[in-house]
Amino acid sequence: MKNLNICIDIDGTITDPYYWLNITNKYFNKDITEEEITKYYIHEVMGIKQEEYDEFYEENKIEIHSQQEIREDVQRVIERLSKLHNIYFVTARDKTLTMFTHSYLKKNEIIYDDLFVLGSHYKVDKAKELNCSVFIEDNYDNAIQLSNAGFKVLLIDANYNRKPLNDNIIRVYNWKEIYSIINKLLLQSKAM
Secondary structure (H helix, E strand, O other), X not given: OOOOEEEEOOOOOXXXXXXXXXXXXXXXXXXXXXXXXOOOOHHHHHOOOHHHHHHHHHHHHHHHXXXXXXXXXXXXXXXXXXXXXXXXXXXXXOHHHHHHHHHHHHHOOOOOOEEEEOOOOOOHHHHXXXXXXXXXXXXHHHHHHHHHOOOEEEEEOOHHHOOOOOOOEEEEOOHHHHHHHHHHHHHHHHHO
């Protein structure tokens, strides 16, 4: 039996958080830099209407997600974690991207037990269903929702999520740090 149930977001969490910037800048004829991305929602960053972004995304989502680069150490850390823990990817991606997302994870040699493509940013119910021990996330609002529901959250640092944290959220800066913290959580859970 495995020890912890680790839930992991995909976009911006295992991938570069600014993966969408080049293609979006080009499409909307903008010159936004990574440093200027201080909001999570792309349409707000770009200064456009939600509908404009939705139309762009619908036309370009496969290309956008195909070009995403994996953060440093992700494969190695998740492989190590998978030996002791259940790995569940829980993403807000559009449900039409389910098979694409399975293929993306496989192509990038990322080990996991299951994938849940929710089509919504609300992840609390899925975390409860999975008996989540720790949730790794980059979206500040999701982190707050999950932590308020009693889940321990590791919030991977990005320009758009630097707001005050509560006691259930730990800000992390890389996947080696995530590995270290999860090992500490495992030791704490065994001590109880």
